[in-house]
Amino acid sequence: MDTTDPTPMAEETLAILRAVEELGEHDDAGEVMRRGLRLARTLTGADAGLLAIDDDTRPGWLAQVLTEGVHEDDPLAVSLLEGRPEDSEGGPVLRGQIRVGGQEFGTLHLARWPRPPGPRERAVVRGIAVAMGPRIETLRQRRVSELHERVTQTVWELNRTLVEQVDLEVTLPLLAQRVLELTSAEAVALVGTRSEGAHRVLAASGDDAGAVLADLAPDLTEVMAAGVAHHWSATPAGDQLSSDRRVCTSLVPVDTRAGEVVVLAVHRWKPSRGVSQQQVRDVLSALALHASVILDREQGEREHDLLTLLQDRDRIARDLHDLVIQRLFAVGLTLQGASRRAVNPEVVERLEGAVGELDQTIRDIRATIFELRHRAGAGSFRADLRQLIESYAPTLGFAPVVHLVGPLDAVTDDEVQTQVLMVVREALSNVARHAGAGSVTVEVEATAEQLSVVVRDDGVGIGADAVESGLGNVRARAAEHGGAVELSRGEPHGTVLRWSVPV
Known part of the structure; x- marks a missing residue:
């Protein structure tokens, strides 16, 4: 029998098998979807292809749409997405249902044929859709496993800080930083409330955390009152058919044994490829639960x-x-x-x-x-600093972001502690009186060589005719201890005060 000249049917079968094999060569779920759509269009001869991925967090909505040979604003694409193929004027529409993990994942649409499609084209569409499902599931499971491994490492790292005694000034900032890295978010914060109801920032990570928290203040208040997590997502204008750049914001309440109202705020996070929004939300809920364990243990101690x-x-x-x-x-x-x-x-x-x-x-x-x-006894320098900074929340109209770094209680004497408290008070008073700011960040750091204070605000900045009345006192306090003061403009606006003294 001559096998050197395969029949057209054999060639088509081989082409489909090679396409299925090609799908298995990619390690990125997004690339598998794009390649599957391209292969389906090429093998069937369709002029237009569209792959619609379902949104697992909102039934009836789409999380992502990929197109081949048709623009996302094309009437054909719009009619297919709205479930009106009869209005597409693209001829017959062939569909292949993609199932991942036993559930509907998305639909492959092919239209605009140079000739009417037959059984072969239908078989190709169904075959590629069936082949894509297991490959996407494998890759998603791998990405989810990687995410869970990173979460496990984060929990282990946090637990290492709890071996002897809980120090919230170490553990909570570490938690905020790891959540920022896990979710690729722009800002992460743990926000509580003061006795008078004003917000207080327990820990924060991200360059614009202060401004973000000022914008989220009404939502934070709502979540604190209701005790129910709030999630929402958005895509940039003109990019409504793609979730590649979709960003999400989550406010997750942290239940504590003492009844303190705390919220984990994660702003503009992005799920990694192959990981669904719901899976990331589950991770955030788990980390919020771990935060409650940390807060409860500190309360117990x-x-x-x-x-x-x-x-x-x-x-x-x-x-x-x-x-x-x-x-x-x-x-x-x-x-x-x-x-x-x-x-x-x-x-x-x-x-x-x-x-x-x-x-x-x-x-x-x-x-x-x-x-x-x-009498219950006096507090530590860290506690005095945090209490002073947070006491300015009613005056400023928002909660300042506080970063306390290093062994502050160990390396400073009473005189220097007093000077630092006065400098912070003077800086915050100036922000409240003159800056017109919407956020302020105070960072106090102790190293083996120096103690530094950095106060950043996003206000109007330094005026050309500014009078250094209060700043003169700040400079004098630094000079008295052999330190230095630097006042500069912030980016894109605002003021940055840096004060430091040797220890």
């Missing part, structure tokens, strides 16, 4: 430390009351008795003076006992 402190204070107060005061009282009674038997007026006067001193000492000890039982 704080309550345990406070209980231990109060127990120690109560024990000291009890010992002072039951032992020290009673002994002093007994000594005082003895001295009073001795003064009645004394004959020498000078001795009597000294004994009565000693009794008076003992009475005053007892009153002082009782005042100390009262304070031991009613």
Whole structure:
């Protein structure tokens, strides 16, 4: 039998098999879809091809549309997307349903034929659609597995910071940074509330986090009140048929045992190729849950430390009351008795003076006992800084973004701490009075060599006729400790104040 001259049917079969084989050579789901559409159009001779991918988050909507031989604004494309092929004036429309993971994934449309399509063209369309499904599923599973592996690494890295004691100034910024990297977002923040209801930024990552949070303020308030996650997506104008550049924003509530209202805000994130929006949302929900575990553990440690402190204070107060005061009282009674038997007026006067001193000492000890039982103790330098910065939220009209980096409590003495607090207060007061800003970021960093403060706002910037009244005090505080001050314009607008002193 002669096999060197295959029949036309054999050639077509080989062409289809080569097309299926070619689909298996690509490791990118987007490229598989584009190549499948191109092969279907080439093998069938259709002039127009369109691949519509369903949106798994919104039934009845499309997540992405790919076209071959037809522009996305063409009436044919519009009629096919709207389910009106009879209005397309493109002749018969052949369709191939793509199924991924047992569910409908998308539809392959072919139209505008040079000659009427027959059984062969229908078989080609169905065959390529069937071949695309398993390949896309394999690649999507691989991408999802890679995403889950990165999430596992993130959780492991976060848990390493919790081995000894929870430090929210370390763990929460790390969480925000890893979420930013995982989702390719523009800004990520964990936002809570102050006692008076104003927002407070627990941690943030991203260059424009402050401005983003100012824009999202109404949405944050709504999510905090309802306790329900809010997601939305958008595509740039003129790009409505492609999800390659679709960006999403998610506000996910973080449930804490203490009842504190916290929201994980992820702005303009982009799902990687092969990963659906819903899968990324599931990841964000899982990381929000991990954030709640971190906050709950820190709350538990704080309550345990406070209980231990109060127990120690109560024990000291009890010992002072039951032992020290009673002994002093007994000594005082003895001295009073001795003064009645004394004959020498000078001795009597000294004994009565000693009794008076003992009475005053007892009153002082009782005042100390009262304070031991009613004072919770002073906070750390980090806590003082955060409290000061967050206290300006009502004055500014928005929540400042705070970055506290390095061992601030360890490398600075009380004098430098006081100077830093005054500099931050002066800078924020200037922003509130003169900048007209919509966001401000305060970063305080301690290294082995220096302590630095950077305050950035997006206000009107430095005027040519600006008077350095408050800034003069800031410069003097730096000069007093051998430091430096730099005031510059921000990009694209605003002001940047840098203050630093050696340590």
